[in-house]
Amino acid sequence: MNTSRMLGLVMIAPAAIMILLFFLMPVVLTGVFSMTNMTTATGISGGAYQIAPHSLNDLKSAMPEIAEQMSQPRYTIDEAGLKAVEGLGLDAGIATELRAKHIGDVFQTRREAERMIKGLDQRPSTPDVKKISEQFNRSVVNSRFSSRQELFSALDTLGFKLTDAQKDSVAEVTYTGWNWTTENFSRIASSPDMARVLFNTLLYVALVLVLFNTLYAMLLAIWTHYMPSAPATIFRSIWLLPRITPVVIYVLMWKWLAWDTGFISVLMGKFGYPPKNYMLDNAYNAWVFVVLINGFIGASMGMLVFSSALKAIPKSQFFASEVDGASRWQQIRYIILPQMRWPILFVTCYQTLSLLASFNEILLSTRGGPGKATEVWSLAAYHTALNNYAGNLEYGLGAAMALVLVVIGIVLSLGYLRIFNYGTLVSRPLIED
Numbered sequence: 001m002n003t004s005r006m007l008g009l010v011m012i013a014p015a016a017i018m019i020l021l022f023f024l025m026p027v028v029l030t031g032v033f034s035m036t037n038m039t040t041a042t043g044i045s046g047g048a049y050q051i052a053p054h055s056l057n058d059l060k061s062a063m064p065e066i067a068e069q070m071s072q073p074r075y076t077i078d079e080a081g082l083k084a085v086e087g088l089g090l091d092a093g094i095a096t097e098l099r100a101k102h103i104g105d106v107f108q109t110r111r112e113a114e115r116m117i118k119g120l121d122q123r124p125s126t127p128d129v130k131k132i133s134e135q136f137n138r139s140v141v142n143s144r145f146s147s148r149q150e151l152f153s154a155l156d157t158l159g160f161k162l163t164d165a166q167k168d169s170v171a172e173v174t175y176t177g178w179n180w181t182t183e184n185f186s187r188i189a190s191s192p193d194m195a196r197v198l199f200n201t202l203l204y205v206a207l208v209l210v211l212f213n214t215l216y217a218m219l220l221a222i223w224t225h226y227m228p229s230a231p232a233t234i235f236r237s238i239w240l241l242p243r244i245t246p247v248v249i250y251v252l253m254w255k256w257l258a259w260d261t262g263f264i265s266v267l268m269g270k271f272g273y274p275p276k277n278y279m280l281d282n283a284y285n286a287w288v289f290v291v292l293i294n295g296f297i298g299a300s301m302g303m304l305v306f307s308s309a310l311k312a313i314p315k316s317q318f319f320a321s322e323v324d325g326a327s328r329w330q331q332i333r334y335i336i337l338p339q340m341r342w343p344i345l346f347v348t349c350y351q352t353l354s355l356l357a358s359f360n361e362i363l364l365s366t367r368g369g370p371g372k373a374t375e376v377w378s379l380a381a382y383h384t385a386l387n388n389y390a391g392n393l394e395y396g397l398g399a400a401m402a403l404v405l406v407v408i409g410i411v412l413s414l415g416y417l418r419i420f421n422y423g424t425l426v427s428r429p430l431i432e433d
Helices: 002-034 053-060 064-071 079-086 092-101 110-118 126-134 148-157 164-174 183-190 192-225 229-244 247-258 263-269 283-312 315-323 328-357 360-365 377-385 395-419
Strands: 074-076
Touching (some): 002 395, 053 164, 183 395, 192 229, 192 283, 229 283, 247 263, 247 360
């Protein structure tokens, strides 16, 4: 018994590893990234500290005086500057006196530094004073520091004496790496653009799912069920073409149909209408094409599932109903539909999750346009995290959007199980009790 159990564990181990790596880990990593502010600017590894102009602007609201001082250069008598002075070819005593009397001194303005230089025993000329002072010009603006300690060590060298609270504020606005945060979910909840994208997603899923993936697929399955075997097989094979055709070629065919030089424009030109891109002419047209493009793909799969389920219904039930004088509609209502709850549940759940997560067809056809009219949630997450026009990819926000999509999918799946009474569907048949 133990040997059989161990053998079973060994046999199932590869499948368990695949589930862990390709199903659970992506969800876990999505959840982790969603709690960060990772972007292209921050990178995905540890960041540095940089006092840039935009960070100084952010600092002005909390510490205006310190921000103003950091934006201005300071003049520090240090060893690097002294070596530069020695390289100017001036009197060697100038560098020697500066090193002996003023090493480590910090002057807030150039005027103060030059006043000190003019007071040296060597009495350099005015042009030389300006040359010498320039060698001690130090600024932290646009300087990059690998650690917090290095940042404040440089500020201390320039004479900035900050309290612990001030250091925390400076570190927060100058850090270029990512931080843990829940701000992504706040942005999703408060953004009107997100509300519009959510509405687009619900409309897209509802239209394609109801009109094509279930209703039209069921009509095709019932229609072919009552057809002779050979024509039915040919008909089903034709309807499989949208699904087996590469998506790029499939969408390209639709675009050729709708282009300003495509079939529709040529046809409408015969009636005096000017050519135009019917797919992107307005939001209504774009939605029609998006629903049709995705609908024909989904209908083909639903048709196969429903057709297989219809073949599983005993033919004797149809023969008996015909003897009783039942019409085709009565057969559909009282024989077919009651026994199709499980296939309808499967198709509905599967296609809902598929529609929520897929965006390839929309990306290739309308790219979410015109004016983001057909931008759905998964496409918006893709644009946010992986490909947008602004250039700054927001990995954390995109992951948060994807995580919201996962939660929506789980909630809808549980709702479907409740609506279709899943417990009854999988219960033990009464004949076995």
